[in-house]
Amino acid sequence: MKNEKGSLVRPDALPESASRPVVTPLSPSVVYASDTPDMLDRQYDGDLKGYTYAREGHPNADVVAKRIDRLEGAPQMGVVTSSGMGAVSAVLLGLTRAGDHVIGGNQLYGRSLRMMTEDLPRLGIETTLVDPGDTEAMRTALRRETRMIVIEVASNPTLRVADLEGLAALCREAGVLLVVDNTFTTPRAIRPFDWGADIVIHSLTKLLAGHSDVTLGYVAARDATLNDRLRVFTVTAGMTPSPFDCWLAERGLLSFELRFDRAQATAAELADALAEFPGVRRVIYPGRPDHPDHTRAKTLLAGQFCNMVSFELTGDRTVANAFTRAAEGLSFAPTLGDVGTTISHPASSSHRALSPEKRAELSMSEGFFRVSVGLEDPEALCAVFQNAITAATHS
Numbered sequence: 001m002k003n004e005k006g007s008l009v010r011p012d013a014l015p016e017s018a019s020r021p022v023v024t025p026l027s028p029s030v031v032y033a034s035d036t037p038d039m040l041d042r043q044y045d046g047d048l049k050g051y052t053y054a055r056e057g058h059p060n061a062d063v064v065a066k067r068i069d070r071l072e073g074a075p076q077m078g079v080v081t082s083s084g085m086g087a088v089s090a091v092l093l094g095l096t097r098a099g100d101h102v103i104g105g106n107q108l109y110g111r112s113l114r115m116m117t118e119d120l121p122r123l124g125i126e127t128t129l130v131d132p133g134d135t136e137a138m139r140t141a142l143r144r145e146t147r148m149i150v151i152e153v154a155s156n157p158t159l160r161v162a163d164l165e166g167l168a169a170l171c172r173e174a175g176v177l178l179v180v181d182n183t184f185t186t187p188r189a190i191r192p193f194d195w196g197a198d199i200v201i202h203s204l205t206k207l208l209a210g211h212s213d214v215t216l217g218y219v220a221a222r223d224a225t226l227n228d229r230l231r232v233f234t235v236t237a238g239m240t241p242s243p244f245d246c247w248l249a250e251r252g253l254l255s256f257e258l259r260f261d262r263a264q265a266t267a268a269e270l271a272d273a274l275a276e277f278p279g280v281r282r283v284i285y286p287g288r289p290d291h292p293d294h295t296r297a298k299t300l301l302a303g304q305f306c307n308m309v310s311f312e313l314t315g316d317r318t319v320a321n322a323f324t325r326a327a328e329g330l331s332f333a334p335t336l337g338d339v340g341t342t343i344s345h346p347a348s349s350s351h352r353a354l355s356p357e358k359r360a361e362l363s364m365s366e367g368f369f370r371v372s373v374g375l376e377d378p379e380a381l382c383a384v385f386q387n388a389i390t391a392a393t394h395s
Helices: 037-045 059-072 084-094 110-122 135-141 164-174 224-236 243-254 256-274 294-301 317-326 356-361 378-393
Strands: 079-081 101-105 126-130 146-152 177-181 199-202 217-221 280-284 308-313 342-344 368-372
Touching: 059 079, 059 217, 059 243, 079 084, 079 224, 084 110, 084 146, 084 199, 084 217, 084 224, 101 110, 110 126, 126 135, 135 164, 146 164, 164 177, 164 294, 217 224, 243 256, 256 280, 256 308, 256 378, 308 317, 308 378, 317 378
Parallel strands: 101 126, 101 146, 146 177, 177 199
Antiparallel strands: 079 217, 199 217, 280 308, 308 368, 342 368
16 A cells, blocks of 8 residues: 555665676665564674674775785785774784783884783783894793784884794794784785784774875784684774775775885985985984894895884984974874875874883984875975975074
8 A cells, every 4th residue: 555645764775777886885874774683683693794783894894804805915804993093902902801911012103002001901911012123032021821912013113123033933832922013014015914923903094095084993813713803892892994984995095005116115215315414313214224124124024115214313302393394395293104295203292101211212312203205206305304404403
């Protein structure tokens, strides 16, 4: 019988089409309708592939996850989270319990360090920070309760390169998980699963998405059971990624390799140029022979030394302020991986929570800067840095 009072609010399906969209459609729907309770049961049981509620997964997140899975050679389908720290939290909180012990690299990203030193101990999880380039020191730090070792391939922002090969062997021997944050180096330079990592993390916000308009993370585990635990924890904790951010991230991933190669080539030129500028005390770039881990970097990264450069100016905060003011056209911002070059100052951003003494232990003075090289013309970029450094050190 016809409804005389008008049609229902959502009676219609999408229009049929013999063709398909070239660009992945944006799917902002929070809920997905099933035909029957039996069908919904089959979806939750895994017998049918289908979406139910966006916190539990949505099409745009899966598209992005599969792209990164291919880049990383991930054995399981990864999980996209609402931020890079969401991915870190999923590992540190979702796979540990009170009484466990976690070892972390002593030069992890500032928020990762904070979680290791403040949040985990509050929950009864003990932590130890060790130089990731010193495998024997890591071995000494191991305990019976050690659950995992967490490292970055290249540390933020000092660009020290971890002994990934040695640590993978140590973790296999000790029966602990090796967790690798591959944000700085990206799968273009290294695929940690190929070197024995158990879990790989990304801040997708950075170079993979690459346009400073996305906040997302990614995590994947080699073991299917661990991967499922990570997925369940992110759903329970509400680490839901935005469909729109995932849609933008897919767009960024389409040009990732081209952007990486261009930025990396320019970074090598900038590093060599900075080393010749008066007023620059030191330059840190894994591709330079004077980098303390250059030999290891050549082996691990196979000549892909990435787009990150750090350097130290001679001088104090006054010189640092003068430099950022004079660096016309460059963004002074606590981020990395944009299409444009950005400069950051760890003492006032990522590592501001550390005391001056602690920063000094990590060789981060007030004149220390980290550069995320973008897509600018190399000659023009070097000129901007030279002019800014000259203005800052002669003011």
